[in-house]
Amino acid sequence: MQNFVFYNPTKLVFGKNTVEKIGEYLKKDNVKKVLLLAGGGSIKKNGVYEKVVRSLVENGVEKIEVWGVRPNPVLSKVKEAISVAKNENVDAILAVGGGSVIDSAKAVAAGVRYEGDVWDFYSGKAKVKEAMPLYAILTLSATGTEMNGNSVVTNEETLEKFSFSSIHVYPKVSVVDPEVQYTLPQNQLVNGAVDAISHVMEYYFDGEEVSLTDRIDEGIIKTIMQTTEVLLDDPKNYDARANFALSTTLALNGVSGLGHKGGDWSSHAIEHALSALNPDVAHGAGLAVVFPAWMKYVYSQAPERFVQFGENIFGLKDCKPEEAINALSDWYKKIGAPTTLKELGFKEEDIEKLTEIASKMAPMGKLKKLERDDIKKILEIAY
């Protein structure tokens, strides 16, 4: 087991009828005015927006709104929100939406307190030293951003999709009400499942073995699989919705990586090239394609891990690593996720371009160090 420091100061407020409590939490922290950051309007349809506004009013919290954060969020929107936050003298950011909104809000929270270009945090030119307090209401369980310090944003000008991580942008309070997700489109559920499973697998296959964390990680993955299947048939099953939501939070709040090497994020890095080149590719859909391809390329580094995965996740006794990987792909197919680059609309000639973009991060990887050539081969397998 590797040495580690676990510190997660986010207060997770989880369950039914919790959205309407946000005003109380803000008031308790003496917040007078928030920037409410949101996406394309789904929170008006599912009733979340109305509950938030009522709760803010009841607790005497003013707000200014910025709308239009899109999936695979972009830098220009972040900059727009930073400028509004500065001009309006808000004292906290309130993100209401899915991973894109919360990730953008983290950049806003840090950017407001930084003189330079907020992209510096993503490019690695600067480290976050402070941030405005951030509060979040999660409406789409997938990325785990509600309980960590990670933010991923795309720079539309350079086609770079980069991330930063900082203790200063952990939400102070994150509200997760599984009921607000009853009306999510099925493909968002599926993409969320794939994304969260991938987060756990990045740790599971980073070359370290921690027996307790293995049991936890296998438990998270199995719970996501079981509940996804239930929810595809029965979207308003509360217990399934709640277990799914909680699993996706734990998939990336530090617990799933305890004692590990920090995870092998190659698949995520390669996937980011897909959605940078084509912003219509959902992150989860991209991962369903890239992750099994990565596994096929690297499993010989630790075949016994893949055998354990096959046995403990899929009940395959004495399987070969390839069988475990195929079982994962088959399950992705079963729930309606794409499994090839072709299905995502990419053409063979795109492989070169994707390799180009992904290789900006090379060398990458822990289980196997990947250079440009390795990345290209993985993309070919994925095609």
Next chain:
Amino acid sequence: MQNFVFYNPTKLVFGKNTVEKIGEYLKKDNVKKVLLLAGGGSIKKNGVYEKVVRSLVENGVEKIEVWGVRPNPVLSKVKEAISVAKNENVDAILAVGGGSVIDSAKAVAAGVRYEGDVWDFYSGKAKVKEAMPLYAILTLSATGTEMNGNSVVTNEETLEKFSFSSIHVYPKVSVVDPEVQYTLPQNQLVNGAVDAISHVMEYYFDGEEVSLTDRIDEGIIKTIMQTTEVLLDDPKNYDARANFALSTTLALNGVSGLGHKGGDWSSHAIEHALSALNPDVAHGAGLAVVFPAWMKYVYSQAPERFVQFGENIFGLKDCKPEEAINALSDWYKKIGAPTTLKELGFKEEDIEKLTEIASKMAPMGKLKKLERDDIKKILEIAY
């Protein structure tokens, strides 16, 4: 799944050579002088004390020492330490030891900032409203106190062993170096295993079913069982020691009870009567006796949970609840834990006295509400 708020602000610093970092953490938080609270002297034998002192000196942190916290810690020692902390104007408490030392330190941290009698927190007469910052170096993995707000202390005068819980006494930083536990006596390892397994089971059997938490809880229990067996043969096996330590922390830091009803703490309450009447009874040893007796008395409330427990922990297919309970008792026997009150030195006539003490907390319990009579019957089964 029940609604919940998860908030755990303790920074867990885990791994090899971490004890010597304590001074840096204190310095970073601007602590100038600590009250170092310790037990009977084992930290001088295992080298922990020397490392702590060196680290404090190197970081310019003054200290005043209070020694002599004993297993099943007592109120008089807490009061002595509060008085020293007040007179010496320390600005933080540093607990170096096992659960008794850290539990006592929590009372000191809260007591220093309270005008009344610190016992008020235990009796329920007062709530903790603030506390001095608390830092901990754990030398015996068992109770989970290093990452929660619980404190259990015995009032020697009234023979009451009561607890309080407060967000204000979560340690700011807890250091867990598994290597310092290489020299622990085997019975302390065994008692720690039983205590931590019991913590998980209190949630597991509280009448709520949360599929993700079930998988996590079963993973914690199985990891404790596997690593205990390894450590009884090979006390310096780092991976086993580290997985054991991490499991005991997660057993009571909130993760094992996610979405549950707060746990059914009847067995703990009944056990406290044992060690209140005879302070030489270790908490873990008492639990090894009481918990299976409680299970036998209550399993008919939720037989399917006990069947699941038997299958997922012990691999018993289609077992009866009693078989699952017996498997647990058998495993306790196997590792050298007592399984009857007789083995703990109690006599048949003590049952009445134990019932008397435990019944002060009655009615208690969630899976089944226990009155005085029920408690007596459980103690009879335990005898």
